[in-house]
Structure formats: structure tokens, C-alpha cells
Amino acid sequence: MRTMGMLTKGSLHFLICLLLCMDYYYCMGDDESSSVPLNDDVLGLIVFKSDIKDPSSYLESWNEDDNSPCSWRFIKCNPNNGRVSEVSLDGLGLSGKIGKGLQKLEYLKVLSLSRNNFSGTIGRAVGVLNSLEKLDLSYNNLSGSIPSTFVNMNSIRYLDLSGNSLSGSIPEELFQTCSSLRFLSLSENSFDGQLPSTLSQCSYLNYLNLSKNHFSGNIDFVSGIWSMHRLRALDLSYNSFSGSVPEGVLALHYLKMLHLQFNGFSGPMPADIGLCPHLNSLDFSHNLFNGPLPDSLQRLNSLVFFSLSNNMFTSEFPPWISSLSSLEHLDFSSNSLTGSLPSSTGNLKTLKYLRLSSNKLVGSIPAGLFDLGLEDMDLSDNRLNGLIPRGSSSLFESLRNLDLSRNNLEGTIPAEMGLFANLRYLNLSWNKLESRIPPELGLFPNLTVLDLRNNALSGDVAGDICESGSLVILQLDGNSLTEPIPDEIGNCSSLYSLTLSHNNLTGSIPKSISKLTELKILKLEFNALSGEIPKELGLLENLLAVNVSYNQLIGRLPVGGIFPSLDQSALQGNLGICSPLLKGPCKLNVPKPLVLDPDAYKGRMGDHRRRNESANPIRFHHRNSLSVSAIIAISAAVLIVCGVIIISLLNISVRRRLEFVETALESMCSSSTRSGSPTAGKLILFDSKLSINGIGNPEILLNKAAEIGEGVFGTVYKVPSNPQGRFVAIKKLVISNMIQYQEDFDREVRVLGKARHPHLISLEGYYWTPQSQLLITEYATNGDLQTELHERPASAPPLSWSNRFKIILGTAKGLAHLHHSFRPPIIHYNIKPSNILLDENYNPKISDFGLARLLTKLEKHVISNRFQSALGYVAPELACQNLRVNEKCDVFGFGMLILELVTGRRPVEYGEDNVVILSDHVRVSVEQGNVLDCVDLSMGDYPEDEVFPVLKLALVCTSQIPSSRPSMAEVVQILQVIKTPVPQRMEPL
Structure with a gap:
């Protein structure tokens, strides 16, 4: 059995003596202990050191033979009495337990052990330190619950237990006497239950962080927080609180940070939120807030970070937003905001991050927005129209991510976009953009994602589209592109995904694609590509998904890679691909046979032929007429050919029902159609007490902000569940090769729903339409x-x-x-x-x-x-x-x-x-x-x-x-x- 430290017999004997001495000292009064020849602080620290493992020998200077520890590393002493006042061992890679040796440091004011690997429970080692003012045990591996009296709350001013594995509820007794407390952080643990009502007695608290736990309950139970008028920072995020936020934020006059994101808060925002004039960070995202935005928000002139995303706000986009002159981060995405963007938004000169996606905004994009020094702009999934502004020199230097997808934007892609030197992500898909793809787009030195799907772009795929060599995802599906795929596509050495489907591309598939060794997805379906698939493509070992259906391809498939295991839906609709999965002709690209010129002997035989025809007219007539048996044979052949054609058409219609195996990228799941009204879905919940936000279609809650993972079967989202305020996980299945009939799907899912076990994620229900299939499961917090x-x-x-x-x-x-x-x-x-x-x-x-x-x-x-x-x-x-x-x-x-x-x-x-x-x-x-x-x-x-x-x-x-x-x-x-x-x-x- 390994132990935390290997002790020699001599050091073990000395340690036992120290422990005996300590037991003797505990029985003596203060006067006697101050007169003993051995220093209590030395004894206490040596015993504390014996309980821990110090792999880097940081504590080598701690020597039991010294008369005083004041010269030891990481130790500070009070100059008046020579006793230890501070022990700071942050980030030294120490492990072990926090032992009883610390009890001897009776004048200790600061104990900081953060960012180590201390384990075990929080014992009573620090409970007798009556002078302790700061205790920092953050980011260790401590477990168990908090004792009700583990620290002297009469003296403590700073208490940080964040980033451990502590659990259980917070005892009511802990905060009965906390008038000295100024800083409290219990974040990133596993605490649960309701907050103790005594917390409101910490009336001098400046900083309170309870984030990333499992606290729950209606806000009424923690309303005492709103009376703590000296609070500067309040963070309740990533819990399971519910209910409404009451009026009365007015009392928090000095508040600078208010974070409530990722809870189950509901109802309107408090109307007096704007009466906190010092607020610089406000985050109410990922809750269930609804109604209009309070006008008092425009008073928050100091606001730097402002996020209300993933709620249910319904008002018009606020015209007063430009009055928040200090804003750097603005995120109103995934709400139901209406109206247009006022031109005054271009006055937000300090704005760096703007996300307004998934709302119902209309009108054009204010040109002033493209004059700002934005780093990230996302206006996707709205109803914006008009032209894309050309941009300014400030934007050219700063912009890194631009998403204008799923709008009604028209006109051309501005050539000035080639000047965005730092652009990494560009998504203009699902708009009405026309003309050719600007060649400047291939010059982006840092661009990794280029998505121009489902527009009206024409012309060819530029040969220098990957001039920079940094492109990872290139999506040009659903346009009107023509001409062959350029051989230069092989220069896109970093490509992970190449999708060119639903265009009018011609010519053969370039062999140079075989140079794209990182390629995982290749989609070329619904074009006019011809010839054979280059056998060199079989060398692409990382290729996971290929679709070449509905082209004019012929010949054999490459023998390597994914090609031997392709589904027939990835190959169907071609002229003659040779595959056992396909019924129909197999055309090989072989040299044409030698055909003799039928007129080669015309000069030599013409006269002789004419003479024979004149001499025997009856015989000539029989040569140009068909016998009855020949006519019957030809008729039968015609009927057979017609039957083959009809059967082939029926087979094609059946094969169209099989879908292509899609992979990890969620955005590629529906490239075959531009628009269409979704079929009404069916939501089945196995637990009658479960409710998904009280709605019948949970799919409307799925967005990028709620995405928490992605796997071979689909993408997973974290979604609030009422009325308990907890969360469920929803997996949106990749429907290719999935069961397509609701009755069969229901039967199989119900079998999985019966698989209940403490170590299995429970399946709570499903949502089904022919186009979308969702599984609703338990959410795992860690x-x-x-x-x-x-x-x-x-x-x-x-x-x-x-x-x-x-x-x-x-x-x-x-x-x-x-x-x-x-x-x-x-x-x-x-x-x-x-x-x-x-x-x-x-x-x-x-x-x-x-x-x-x-x-x-x-x-x-x-x-x-x-x-x-x-x-x-x-x-x-x-x-x-x-x-x-x-x-x-x-x-x-x-x-x-x-x-x-x-x-x-x-x-x-x-x-x-x-x-x-x-x-x-x-x-x-x-x-x-x-x-x-x-x-x-x-x-x-x-x-x-x-x-x-x-x-x-x-x-x-x-x-x-x-x-x-x-x-x-x-x-x-x-x-x-x-x-x-x-x-x-x-x-x-």
C-alpha cells in the first residue's frame, strides 16, 4: 500500500514525540504555552507538513530544528510577537490531507492552500483558529459536506471553497454570525438544496459566488439576497433556481456584476433593474424570462457585458441600446425580438461582440455596424433583407467571425470582404445572394470556415479558393455553380469537409482531391459530373462520408477507404456506376471498338449494286421490307424495354427513400431542400410529471448556445425542464439510416426507455416527425x-x-x-x-x-x-x-x-x-x-x-x-x- 510520504524510523520517532508534545501543550493554559522552550508554530507546521506530499520539495526549508519558522518559504510572521500570521501555499502541487497541526497556529490570519490536490473532508483543523481572517481552499479535491462550525465566522472576512467536490446542503448555522464576512465563494462544487435563510445576515458581504452547483428552490426563498445592499458582485449562475426575480434590485445600489444565467428563472425582468447605476456585467441568459425589456435598462451607462440570450423576450429591439456607450459584449440571441435594427447601433464604438441571432428582426443591416471594430458579429436566423454593407478599415482589421446566414439578404458578396485579414469564420448561407464568388475570398490568411450554401451564386469554383491553405470547411451547396471542379482544389490541404452538392458542376471528379488527407466529408450529389470516380480517392483513410448520387458517373468504385461500404443512396441516380447495391447498367470507361466506314466500298460497289437493283426489282423490294416474324420480334423487344424502364423508375423511387449517411456537422443535415413547412410532430414523454418548457415541440429550444456535445448519432442540447427548474438533455438524431416509420421508432425507443438502472442515462421520451427525431434523456451535471x-x-x-x-x-x-x-x-x-x-x-x-x-x-x-x-x-x-x-x-x-x-x-x-x-x-x-x-x-x-x-x-x-x-x-x-x-x-x- 502506497502512502503519502515515506518516513524513516528516525523521523517517525521524532514525529511521535512532536505529537506527544502537542497533546501536552493542548492541556496547558496560554501563559504556560508561551513559556515553553519549543516554538508552537514550528511544531504545528512540521506536523502539518507530515500529512502532505510535496513532490517538488517546495517545503524543504521547513526544518524541525529551527527555533522559528519566520524564515521559511511561504510563511509570514507578525513582527510584533514573532508568531506565524500567514501560510500561503497556492499552486505548489501539494496533496494529502489538511491535518490538525494547523491548530497550533493560534495567531494565524491568512491560510491559502488554493490550486493544489488536497483531498479528504473539511475537518475541524481550522475551526479553532479564532484569529483567521482569510481562508482559501479553492481548486483542490476536497469532498464531503461543510461542518456547521468549521471556521470562526466572527473573524473571517474572506472565505473561498470553490472548485472542489463538496456536496450536501449548506447548514443554517453557518451564517448565524457573519457580520465580518466580505467575500464568499462556494462555486464549482456539488452543493444542493435551498440556500440557508441566515445568509441574508451577512449584511456586509461584497462578493457572493454560488455558481455551478445544484442549488434549487423558488427565488422567494433566497429573496433575502436582494436586501444585502453592500453587494458588488452576485453570481447564482449554473444552478436550478426557479421563480421570478422580485422587484427590489433597487436596494443593490453598489452592484457591479449580476449573473443569473443557466437557471430556471421565469417571468419578466424586474422593472427597476436599471436603478443599479454601477452595473458593468449583466447576464440573464439561458432562463425562461419573458415579456418586454424594461426601459430602465437604458440607464446602465456603465454596462460592458450584457447578455439576455436564450429566453423568451418579445418586445421590439430597443432603440435606446445605443445609449449604453460602454458596451463591449451584447448578446440578445434566441429570443423573439421584433422590429428593425436602428441606425444608431453604429454609435456603439466600444462594441466587440454582437450576437442577435434567432430573433424576428427585419429591415436592412445598418451600415454603421460595419464601421465598428467588431471581433464577432452574428445576425443569423432573422428576416433581414437588403445588401451586405461594405465595411470599414476598422472592421477589416478586427473581425474574426461573421454569420449572416438564414436571412433574406440580396445583391452580391462585397469584394471588400477580401480585406478581412483576421476573419476565421464566414457564413452567408441561406440568403438570396447572386453573382459569382469573389476571388478575394480565397485570400483570407486565417479563414477556416466558408459557408455560402443555398444562395443564387453562379460561375465556377475559383481555383484559388484555398490560396491561403487554412480552410477547413468549404460549403457551396445549393447554388448555380457551373464548370468543372478545379484541379487546384487539391491545394486545400487542411480541408475537413468539402460539400458542392446541388449545383450544375460538370466534368470529372479531380484526382487532386486525393491530396486532401484530412478530408472526412465529401458531398457532390445532384450535379452533372461525368466519368469515373478516381481510384486514388480510395487512399483517403480519414474519409467518413461520401455522396456522389445523381450525377452522370460510370465505372468501378475505388477499392480502398470508405467506398466499398457506401450505402446505395450515396451512389444512385448515375449513368452506370458498377456496384452490387445498384440495379441497372454498369458502364466501364473502355476504348471504343473499331467501326468500319460504311461508305468505304461505295465507289467500288455502287455501279454493280445499281445494276442488280434494276435487273431484279422484286428481289430488291424484299430486302427493304420486314417479315411478319421480324415485326413480332421487334414489338416484343420494345415491350420488354418499356417494362425494364418502368421497373427501373419504380426502383429509383424506392431508393430515393434511403438517405445519405450524414456525420458530425449539424449544419449539413438538410442540404437537399431550400424551404418547406415542417410536418406536425409527436411528443411522447414516458413520465407524466415531466414537461419540456410546457411546449409541444421541443425542437424550437435547440440552438447553438444550448449545444453541449456531438456524437455519431447526433447533437446533444441542454434544455430547461419545468416545473422543477432542472434540465434534460435532448439528442437530435442524424436521421440517415434511422428507422423512418413512427410506429417502428416508437417500439424500439420504448424498449430503451425500460432500461432503467442507476448507471444508465434514463430515456424520458422522444419527439418524432419524418424530418426530425429527438430523444429526451436525463441530464448529467458533471x-x-x-x-x-x-x-x-x-x-x-x-x-x-x-x-x-x-x-x-x-x-x-x-x-x-x-x-x-x-x-x-x-x-x-x-x-x-x-x-x-x-x-x-x-x-x-x-x-x-x-x-x-x-x-x-x-x-x-x-x-x-x-x-x-x-x-x-x-x-x-x-x-x-x-x-x-x-x-x-x-x-x-x-x-x-x-x-x-x-x-x-x-x-x-x-x-x-x-x-x-x-x-x-x-x-x-x-x-x-x-x-x-x-x-x-x-x-x-x-x-x-x-x-x-x-x-x-x-x-x-x-x-x-x-x-x-x-x-x-x-x-x-x-x-x-x-x-x-x-x-x-x-x-x-
Whole structure:
């Protein structure tokens, strides 16, 4: 068993002496303790140091032989009495527990241990520090609840416990005497329940941050907050508060920051909000506020950040917005604002970020907006018309993102756009823009996304469209482009997606596309392309989706890459592509046969022929007439040809019902049509108490701002749910290859809805139309395991071993339930970290289980291609047509999950000279006896008697032979045996 520090026998003996001395000192009065020869501060700090691990030896200067600690690093003393007044150990990578040694520092005023890896619960070590004025334990790995008297609230002025794993409710007793408190932050924990009513007694509080927890309740229960008239900053964001915000914000005269975003607040904004003259940051986004915007808002002359996005405000766009002269960030997106943009918006000279998307704005874009130094402008999904303004030199230098899509803009794309030197994202799709694509667009040095879909653009695709080499996504679908695709398209070396469908492009598909090694999506359907598909395209190993349907292509498909597994809907409607999926002629591009000139012998035979015709006219007549049998044969042939044509047309109409396999980009889901009224949908909720904002069509709540993830089956959104004020997750399915009939869809979804287990994300219902299919599921508050392992902020603590084992065991139990509680078993097919979600206590919940049941067909090659993005997690039998696929492919993915959790490494890692396959690396290390080299050291201490057997279990689960892998029921039993009972463990000194 590993401990936090390895002590020699001598140091252990000395430590025991120190502890005995401390017990003696605790029994003596203040007068006696001040007369003892040993310094209490030295003893206390040495004992505190013994409880922690210091990998970088920052505390090396802390020596038990010193008479005073005042010369030690990170220590400050009071010059009057020589006692320790401040201990600041921020960001030193320390771990361990906050021990009782601190109790000896009776004159300590500042204790700051932030941005370390301290674990365990908040004990009573600081509860006896009567002089403590500042306590900062933020961004550690502390857990458990807050004791009601863990700190002396009579003296504390600054208390920061943010960024830990603390949970439970806040005790009422904590704030009974808090008149000295000025700063309080409990953000980024897992606290729940209602706020204590005693919090309002902290009348001198300047800063209050309770964000990113699970606090709930109606605002009436926390209305005491509005009476804390000295507040400068109030942050209640990312919780589950509900109800309306009452009038009375007037009392918060000194308020500078008010953040309420991502809650369930409803009703109108308080009319007196504008009576907080010092407000510089106001965020009410992602709530259920409605009604008009209060006119008092125009008084907030100091406002710098202003966001009301994703609510239900219905008033006209406020003409007074230009009076907010200090604004830098303005976001009113995803509301129902009407009217036009006043020309005075061009007076917002400090504005950098403007988002007004998804409203009902009309009229033209004020030219003054394009004279500002904006960095981000999003006016998409409105009803704006007129021309795109030309822009100014200020905008040319500053603009990075421009989205004017889904409006009614007309005219041409201004050539001046080529002067936007820093532009990265340009989306002008779904408008009425005409003329050619300006060649200047290819000169953007930093442009990564160019989306001009569904306009009326004509001409050719410019050869220098990728002159800068930075373009990642190029979408030109739904225009009137002509001419061949230029060979220079091969210069777009960074392209991830190339979509040119629904145009009038001619000529052959360029071989140069094979140079686009990063390409994942290629859409060329509904053009007039001819010839064969270049065989070189089969070398594109990253290509995930191709559609070349409805062109004039012929010949064989490339033999490599994705082409052998293309669906027939990606190939149909051509002249003669050779594929077993297609019924019809197969035309190969072979040389034409030699044809003799029928007039070659005319000069030599003409006279002889005329002589014969004159000599025997009857014989000549028979040669130019058809016999009765010939006529019958020709008639039969004509009937057969007509029958073939009719049957072919019927086959084409049936094949049109099969849709092309779309992938990760949500914006590509509907490129085949410009407009159309959606079919009325059907919302089914399995729980009668559940309500999605009280509406029948949850699809209207889905927008970019609510998007929280994307996977092989679709995009996931976070949506508020009434009346509890909590959230649900809605997955908008990529409908290609999905079940297309509501009755079949309902049957399969209801089977998945019955799969209830503590470690499965519960399916709450669905919404169905022929064009859109949504799954409504439970929302997991701590995100997914992929983010926790590989994408967490540097300030966030890594997962401890206890949490990692909890995730392993819980995931195993969830999979065992799917495999052994259903007949036939539900197979996940896609076990990977991004499909393991975490609740507030880091309990795992498997998502996306059973969604393969919604596919129209379950052939192994379809599944393996759909999930090939899960690099390293796909079981080898999914790629082999001769092996029977069963639950053992989930066992393989689970084994890889264990390896990733224990090692902290990705399943496949690419170095400069090599590729590391994680399973092979661990297997070699185990065989060579170097298991320690595999373990993720960032998780701190770990019990070897648990970690090593778990690693070996993972290697068994990832066996290349499916029959050699255990069942998930056996895996659960093995893990329960591995888990050592807590009482048998040695606690570290």
C-alpha cells in the first residue's frame, strides 16, 4: 500500500514525540504555552507538513530544528510577537490531507492552500483558529459536506471553497454570525438544496459566488439576497433556481456584476433593474424570462457585458441600446425580438461582440455596424433583407467571425470582404445572394470556415479558393455553380469537409482531391459530373462520408477507404456506376471498338449494286421490307424495354427513400431542400410529471448556445425542464439510416426507455416527425469522462483513484444490466469515455446505449464504419465479416476504458516517429514487470492491490479473441473481489 510520504524510523520517532508534545501543550493554559522552550508554530507546521506530499520539495526549508519558522518559504510572521500570521501555499502541487497541526497556529490570519490536490473532508483543523481572517481552499479535491462550525465566522472576512467536490446542503448555522464576512465563494462544487435563510445576515458581504452547483428552490426563498445592499458582485449562475426575480434590485445600489444565467428563472425582468447605476456585467441568459425589456435598462451607462440570450423576450429591439456607450459584449440571441435594427447601433464604438441571432428582426443591416471594430458579429436566423454593407478599415482589421446566414439578404458578396485579414469564420448561407464568388475570398490568411450554401451564386469554383491553405470547411451547396471542379482544389490541404452538392458542376471528379488527407466529408450529389470516380480517392483513410448520387458517373468504385461500404443512396441516380447495391447498367470507361466506314466500298460497289437493283426489282423490294416474324420480334423487344424502364423508375423511387449517411456537422443535415413547412410532430414523454418548457415541440429550444456535445448519432442540447427548474438533455438524431416509420421508432425507443438502472442515462421520451427525431434523456451535471480525463482545465484537480474505481465498477454494472436483463441483450457497440457521463457525485451513467437498434440495418460493416471515429475502442470482430458480433464487443470497449482510466492516456497516441497503442504498451509493461510505469501519477495515492489487478482485468477484456473475454456479469464479480474493504487498509500517517 502506497502512502503519502515515506518516513524513516528516525523521523517517525521524532514525529511521535512532536505529537506527544502537542497533546501536552493542548492541556496547558496560554501563559504556560508561551513559556515553553519549543516554538508552537514550528511544531504545528512540521506536523502539518507530515500529512502532505510535496513532490517538488517546495517545503524543504521547513526544518524541525529551527527555533522559528519566520524564515521559511511561504510563511509570514507578525513582527510584533514573532508568531506565524500567514501560510500561503497556492499552486505548489501539494496533496494529502489538511491535518490538525494547523491548530497550533493560534495567531494565524491568512491560510491559502488554493490550486493544489488536497483531498479528504473539511475537518475541524481550522475551526479553532479564532484569529483567521482569510481562508482559501479553492481548486483542490476536497469532498464531503461543510461542518456547521468549521471556521470562526466572527473573524473571517474572506472565505473561498470553490472548485472542489463538496456536496450536501449548506447548514443554517453557518451564517448565524457573519457580520465580518466580505467575500464568499462556494462555486464549482456539488452543493444542493435551498440556500440557508441566515445568509441574508451577512449584511456586509461584497462578493457572493454560488455558481455551478445544484442549488434549487423558488427565488422567494433566497429573496433575502436582494436586501444585502453592500453587494458588488452576485453570481447564482449554473444552478436550478426557479421563480421570478422580485422587484427590489433597487436596494443593490453598489452592484457591479449580476449573473443569473443557466437557471430556471421565469417571468419578466424586474422593472427597476436599471436603478443599479454601477452595473458593468449583466447576464440573464439561458432562463425562461419573458415579456418586454424594461426601459430602465437604458440607464446602465456603465454596462460592458450584457447578455439576455436564450429566453423568451418579445418586445421590439430597443432603440435606446445605443445609449449604453460602454458596451463591449451584447448578446440578445434566441429570443423573439421584433422590429428593425436602428441606425444608431453604429454609435456603439466600444462594441466587440454582437450576437442577435434567432430573433424576428427585419429591415436592412445598418451600415454603421460595419464601421465598428467588431471581433464577432452574428445576425443569423432573422428576416433581414437588403445588401451586405461594405465595411470599414476598422472592421477589416478586427473581425474574426461573421454569420449572416438564414436571412433574406440580396445583391452580391462585397469584394471588400477580401480585406478581412483576421476573419476565421464566414457564413452567408441561406440568403438570396447572386453573382459569382469573389476571388478575394480565397485570400483570407486565417479563414477556416466558408459557408455560402443555398444562395443564387453562379460561375465556377475559383481555383484559388484555398490560396491561403487554412480552410477547413468549404460549403457551396445549393447554388448555380457551373464548370468543372478545379484541379487546384487539391491545394486545400487542411480541408475537413468539402460539400458542392446541388449545383450544375460538370466534368470529372479531380484526382487532386486525393491530396486532401484530412478530408472526412465529401458531398457532390445532384450535379452533372461525368466519368469515373478516381481510384486514388480510395487512399483517403480519414474519409467518413461520401455522396456522389445523381450525377452522370460510370465505372468501378475505388477499392480502398470508405467506398466499398457506401450505402446505395450515396451512389444512385448515375449513368452506370458498377456496384452490387445498384440495379441497372454498369458502364466501364473502355476504348471504343473499331467501326468500319460504311461508305468505304461505295465507289467500288455502287455501279454493280445499281445494276442488280434494276435487273431484279422484286428481289430488291424484299430486302427493304420486314417479315411478319421480324415485326413480332421487334414489338416484343420494345415491350420488354418499356417494362425494364418502368421497373427501373419504380426502383429509383424506392431508393430515393434511403438517405445519405450524414456525420458530425449539424449544419449539413438538410442540404437537399431550400424551404418547406415542417410536418406536425409527436411528443411522447414516458413520465407524466415531466414537461419540456410546457411546449409541444421541443425542437424550437435547440440552438447553438444550448449545444453541449456531438456524437455519431447526433447533437446533444441542454434544455430547461419545468416545473422543477432542472434540465434534460435532448439528442437530435442524424436521421440517415434511422428507422423512418413512427410506429417502428416508437417500439424500439420504448424498449430503451425500460432500461432503467442507476448507471444508465434514463430515456424520458422522444419527439418524432419524418424530418426530425429527438430523444429526451436525463441530464448529467458533471459532463462526460472524456472531458474529465483529457480536457479539464489546468486549475481543476484530476480524478482520484476512488472516483476512477467508482466509474469502472458503475460502468460494469450498467453494461451487465444491458447484457443480462434483456432478451435479446442490448449491445452498446460504442463504449468510450465520451459516452460515460458523470453525475454530481461522479457516479457513471452510460449514454447512447442501444441506439444501434434505431438503425435500419445492423450489418457489421455499417456499425464499424459508423463508429470508426472511436479510435482504439472498436472491437476487432466488428471489422471482420466472418465473426459473430455479440456482447463481447462491449467487453472489449470496457477493457479499453479501464486502461484509459488507470493510465490517463488515450487509446492511440501519435508521436513524431511512432504510434503507441495503449493496450499493447500496457501488455508489454506488465510482461516486463514495469507496471508502475503505466499508472497515471496525477491521481495521487493509489492502492497497488486494487490498481494492478484492475489493469490485468483490462488486458483480459481486450483480448483479440472474443471468446477469451469474460462476460460483464463476471467482470462485476471480479471487480467486487478486487475492491479491498476500507477497514483493512492502513491509513497514511
